[in-house]
Amino acid sequence: MRDAESKTRLFGTDGIRGIANIELSPELAMRVGCAAVKVLAGTNPSPFLVIGRDTRISGTMLESALVAGICSCGGRVECLGVVPTPAVAYLTRRKGADAGVVISASHNPARDNGIKFFHASGYKLPDEMEREMEELVQAGAEQERPGGDCVGCVSRGEDAEELYLEHLLSTACPDLSGLKVVVDCANGAAYRLAPVLLRRLGAQVKALGADPDGLNINLDCGSTKPEGLQRAVVEEGADFGLAFDGDADRLLAVDETGGLVDGDAIMAACAVHMKAAGRLNKNALVATVMSNLGFHRAMRREGIEVHVASVGDRFVLEKMLEEGLNLGGEQSGHIIFGDHATTGDGLVTALQLMEVMAESGERLSVLRSMVERIPQVLLNVKVADKSALEGSSEVWRAQREWEERLADRGRVLLRPSGTEPLVRVMVEALDPALAEEAARELAALIERELG
Numbered sequence: 001m002r003d004a005e006s007k008t009r010l011f012g013t014d015g016i017r018g019i020a021n022i023e024l025s026p027e028l029a030m031r032v033g034c035a036a037v038k039v040l041a042g043t044n045p046s047p048f049l050v051i052g053r054d055t056r057i058s059g060t061m062l063e064s065a066l067v068a069g070i071c072s073c074g075g076r077v078e079c080l081g082v083v084p085t086p087a088v089a090y091l092t093r094r095k096g097a098d099a100g101v102v103i104s105a106s107h108n109p110a111r112d113n114g115i116k117f118f119h120a121s122g123y124k125l126p127d128e129m130e131r132e133m134e135e136l137v138q139a140g141a142e143q144e145r146p147g148g149d150c151v152g153c154v155s156r157g158e159d160a161e162e163l164y165l166e167h168l169l170s171t172a173c174p175d176l177s178g179l180k181v182v183v184d185c186a187n188g189a190a191y192r193l194a195p196v197l198l199r200r201l202g203a204q205v206k207a208l209g210a211d212p213d214g215l216n217i218n219l220d221c222g223s224t225k226p227e228g229l230q231r232a233v234v235e236e237g238a239d240f241g242l243a244f245d246g247d248a249d250r251l252l253a254v255d256e257t258g259g260l261v262d263g264d265a266i267m268a269a270c271a272v273h274m275k276a277a278g279r280l281n282k283n284a285l286v287a288t289v290m291s292n293l294g295f296h297r298a299m300r301r302e303g304i305e306v307h308v309a310s311v312g313d314r315f316v317l318e319k320m321l322e323e324g325l326n327l328g329g330e331q332s333g334h335i336i337f338g339d340h341a342t343t344g345d346g347l348v349t350a351l352q353l354m355e356v357m358a359e360s361g362e363r364l365s366v367l368r369s370m371v372e373r374i375p376q377v378l379l380n381v382k383v384a385d386k387s388a389l390e391g392s393s394e395v396w397r398a399q400r401e402w403e404e405r406l407a408d409r410g411r412v413l414l415r416p417s418g419t420e421p422l423v424r425v426m427v428e429a430l431d432p433a434l435a436e437e438a439a440r441e442l443a444a445l446i447e448r449e450l451g
Contacts, residue, residue: 009134010130010133010134010137010138011130011133011134012418012419013312013314013418013419014106014114014116014312014313014314014418014419015102015114015115015116015117016028016032016114016115016116017105017108017112017113017114017419018112018113018114019111019112019113020056020057020058020061020062020111020112020113021058021061024058024062024112024113024114024115026061026062026064026065027065028137029062029065029066029069029115030065030066030068030069030072031069031136031137032066032069032115032133032137033065033066033067033068033069033070033072033073033075034069034070034072034073034136034145035069035132035133035134035136035137036049036069036070036075036099036101036117036133037069037070037073037074037075037152038073038133038136039129039132039133039136040075040098040099041074043098044098045074046074046075046076046152047075047076047098047099048075048076048077048078048095048096048097048098049070049075049076049077049078049097049098049099049100049101050077050078050079050080050088050091050092050095050097050099050100050101050157051063051066051067051077051078051079051080051088051100051101051102051103052079052080052081052082052083052084052085052087052088052091052100052101052102052103052160052189053081053082053083053102053103053104053189054082054085054103054104054105054188054189054217054246054247055082055187055188055189055191055212055214055217055246056103056104056105056110056113056214056217056246057110057214057215058113059082059103059104059113059214062103062113062115063079063103066101066103066115067079067154070152071151071152071153071154072145072151072152073145073146073152074145074146074150074151074152075152076152076153076154076155077152077153077154077155078095078097078154078155078156078157079154079155079156079157080157080160081156081157081160081161082189082191082192083160083161083164083189083193084164084189084190084193084244084247084248084249084345084346084347085102085104085106085116085189085247085248085249085343086248086249086341086343086344086345086346086347086348087160087161087164087189087193088100088101088102088118089118089122089123089341089342089343089345090122090164090167090341090342091157091160091163091164092118092119092120092122093120093121093122093342094163094167095157096120097120098120099117099118099119099120099125100117100118100122101115101116101117101118102114102115102116102117102118102247103115104116104189104246104247105246105419106245106246106247106249106250106419107186107218107222107223107224107245107246107247107250108218108246108419108420109217109218109219110214110215110216110217110218110219117129117130118342118343121342122342122343123317123342123343124314124317124343161192161193164193165193165196165197165200168197168347168348168351169197169200171337171339171340171348171351171352172348172351172352172354172355173201173351174201174351174354174355174357174358174359175201175202175358176198176201176202176203176354176358177202177203178202179202179203179204179239179240180203180204180205180206180236180237180238180239181198181203181204181205181206181238181239181240181241181242182205182206182207182208182229182232182233182236182238182240182241182242182254183195183198183205183206183207183208183210183241183242183243183244184208184209184221184222184223184226184228184229184232184241184242184243184244185207185208185209185210185222185244185248186209186217186218186221186222186223186224186243186244186245186246186248187209187210187211187212187213187216187217187218187219187221187222187246188209188212188217188218188222188244188245188246188247188248189246189247189248190244190248190346190347191207191209191210191211191212192210193248193347194207194210194242194244194248194347194350195207195210197347197350197351198242201354206232206236206238208221208228208229208232209221209222217246218245218246222243222244222245222246223243223244223245223250223251223252223332223333223346224245226243226252226254226260229241229242229243229254230254230258230259230260231258233254233255233256233258234257234258238256239256239363239364240253240254240255240256240357240363240364241253241254242254242350243333244346244347245333245346248345248346248347249313249334249343249344249345249346250263250332250333250334250335250344250346251263251266251333251335251346251347251349251350251353252266252332252333253266253350253353253364254364255363255364255365255367255368256363256364256365257365259365259368261364261367261368262331262332262333263291263329263330263331263332263333263334263335264287264291264292264294264295264331264371264373265295265367265368265370265371266329266333266335266349266353267285267287267295267327267329267335268295268298268299268302268370268371269353269356269367269368269370270327270335270337270352270353270356271285271299271302271304271327272302272304272370273355273356273359273360274326274327275302275303275304279326279339280304280326280327281324281325281326281327281338282305282323282324282325283303283304283305284304284305284306284307284323284325285299285304285305285306285307285325285327285328285329286306286307286308286309286316286319286320286323286325286327286328286329287306287307287308287309287316287328287329287330287331288308288309288310288311288312288315288316288330288331289308289309289310289311289413289415290311290330290331290332290413290426291306291308291330291331292331292371292373292374292376292428293374293410293411293428294371294372294373294374295331295371295373297372298370298371298372307319307323307325307328309328311330311415311418312418313329313330313334313336313343313344316328316329316330316334316336317336317342317343320336320338325338326338326339329344329349333346333349335349337349337352340352374410374428374429374430375428375429375430375431375432375435376426376427376428376435377425377426377427377428377432377435377436377438377439377440378424378425378426378439379424379425379426379439379440379443380417380422380423380424380425381422381423381424381425381443381446381447381450381451382421382422382447382451383421383422383423383446383447383450383451384421384450384451385421385450386416386417386421386422386423386450387416388449388450389414389415389416389423389446389450392446392449392450394445394449395414395442395445395446395449395450396414398441398442398445399412399414399442402427402438402441402442405438406427406429406434406438409429409430409431410427410428410429410430410431410434410435410438411427411428412425412426412427412438412442413425413426413427414426414442414446423446423450425439425442425443425446426439427439427442
């Protein structure tokens with residue numbers, strides 16, 4: 001969220017994002033908290049909200065500002081502390097809150113932060129409610145506030161982690177006795193929960209990225225930087241590894257050989273297992289345009305239909321609900337198991353994957369081999385204005401030329417990031433050298449035209 005954009009669109013595809021204390025200031029957070037109460041007051045004059053956050057140094061500052069805004073307008077708040085984003089979605093429903101709020105910038109670096117809302121249902125806040133909040137925040141006028149005896153109050157949710165752990169274990173409870181697991185918590189929201197969960201299942205656990213200092217979230221660790229986990233699994237002789245991102249709504253895995261198991265491979269393994277058990281709705285799932293061609297080939301071979309959505313969990317969920325499906329996700333490891341969660345949940349995903357391993361008796365390397373990946377190159381190009389991509393005729397001409405050259409042996413995808421000032425270049429081709437050449441040529445052109 002840049003200042004130039006704040007007058008037109010406060011909420012992006014995944015809430016409000018920005019550099020903490022600059023773009024996402026305490027003053028803005030307080031106004032957002034007050035606006036949330038005004039919007040929610042249509043159903044409850046003194047709405048109740050729960051707030052969770054990740055480990056970023058700016059989290060407590062923004063939490064305090066949000067709480068001040070909510071309470072100043074008569075709302076009540078329960079602060080859940082450091083918990084994963086999907087825990088807030090679950091606890092919003094469990095505690096009967098009118099809304100849940102997450103303070104996190106997910107996989108972004110520590111300097112960034114964000115504010116995301118969940119509806120009382122546990123799903124993300126509807127667009128129309130976000131628009132109402134935007135209008136109130138951007139109006140800039142002082143909101144009418146209740147007198148001192150009618151202000152809201154704040155409490156601490158000491159039971160948040162245990163309630164969420166109980167929920168997780170109700171979704172799957174694979175026996176990990178005798179197994180050694182390395183888990184990378186990204187110095188983020190799952191740094192306590194993930195090791196505890198695995199130990200309750202009987203695993204011997206080595207934890208990485210479990211010593212947050214407010215500044216090291218996602219820093220050379222977690223699902224965006226899995227290389228350290230891959231090395232550790234091999235060095236420790238572990239049976240497998242798990243990598244979460246900063247707010248633990250994503251999961252990538254590592255097999256016993258150190259091989260990376262991405263979201264496509266995880267979805268494929270779970271989908272086949274669910275289909276065999278008669279639990280995959282309509283024998284279909286939702287993936288995004290980023291899923292590898294090898295994933296689509298594997299699903300066709302298994303008789304599973306793939307519905308394709310735009311990138312972003314919001315769009316995956318919309319397609320799942322529209323089609324009546326209970327599985328969908330992204331190559332990045334953001335996977336939604338609709339029978340157990342209303343949003344992507346890295347810990348639920350880990351449990352489902354481990355259950356497949358336990359019930360099938362297969363090692364993760366065997367499950368991973370189900371998807372024969374077509375060579376894929378993904379480059380991120382930093383640009384001044386990502387929205388300018390749409391009008392760049394030179395870039396789209398170059399894309400068409402490459403698509404014609406690749407024909408049915410590959411594909412090209414260009415898209416602006418939903419949360420960062422980046423254009424993402426993705427090329428797949430049976431010839432890896434050709435994929436690399438196409439990606440680098442297109443990235444260089446985008447940098448010249450838009451950078």
